[in-house]
Amino acid sequence: MLPGWTQTYAGKVRNLYVPDSTPEGEEITDVHGDVVLVVASDRISAYDYVLSPAIPDKGVVLTQLSLWWFAQLAGTVADHVVSTIVPDEVAGRAIICRRLDMYPVECVARGYLTGSGLTEYQQNGAVTGIALPDGLVDGSRLPEPIFTPATKAELGAHDQNITFDATVELVGPETARRLRDLTMEIYHRAEAITAERGLILADTKFEFGVDADDRLVLADEVLTPDSSRFWPADTWSPGRAQPSFDKQYVRDWLTSPESGWNRTSDAPPPALPDAVVTRTRDRYLEVYRRITGKDLEL
DSSP: OBTTEEEEEEOSSEEEEEEOBOTTSOBOSSOOSSEEEEEEOSOOEETTEEOSSOOTTHHHHHHHHHHHHHHHTTTTOEEOEEEOOOOGGGTTSEEEEEOOEEOSEEEEEEEEOOHHHHHHHHHHSEETTEEOOTTOOTTOEEEEEEEOOEEOOOTTSOOEEOOHHHHHHHHOHHHHHHHHHHHHHHHHHHHHHHHHTTEEEEEEEEEEEEOTTOOEEEESOOSOTTTEEEEEGGGOOTTSOOOOSSTHHHHHHHTSTTTOOOTTSSSOOOOOOHHHHHHHHHHHHHHHHHHHSSOOOO
């Protein structure tokens, strides 16, 4: 329970709240307008399951790193942040945001080949219909970054990569081009920043919506370990899985013999061992420090 707010949604990681109203219909929060409180929990998901236990302080990392990136991108794109003055119960992990009409597309930029992009490339030599050169391997740098959109999935389902033509069918040609161009502009900007910090931004995903003034607005989390793959540049070596500062560490443990979990079965994943939880938390805190140049205040 959050004083002044009512929960309307619980996702894999985030919970959403709307302002309570008085009998006269006035909002009782200090923030006016069509807003929503977005709270990042410490939950972690992989392979369409919410895992247990949670990763301590993960929600603070996601929120504070997103805010840092929103500030870096202020001259590039509008964002949905209205206020960071939130109830004490969720301080540090919540943002009051402008409510948007969200586009039903995950806007993914890839500069390197891995994950679902690698799987698709191995099947047909292309990613979302974009043909790529022969001979690429896990971790290969692409000739140039590419836009590989996906459909947003419901809770418990998996996002599906789609072609640009399919994106046009969903949102129209003009909007599809705007989403693609802005996604790639943000990726190039972020890649330059992370490179200065000794990191490779292998891929990332963005979500966009439209506000009441018909402006294209960047929403949700931005360039976090949950939405992006960050690799240390000094250990990059194509042809194998790369060490990472994201939840790939958890995915790798789940699919290792140590976990005992069969991903193709209907059984849910096992609980994460304490060592995996600790090391995952350390990675989240480290990528925050490396990107922002300071330790996270907890």
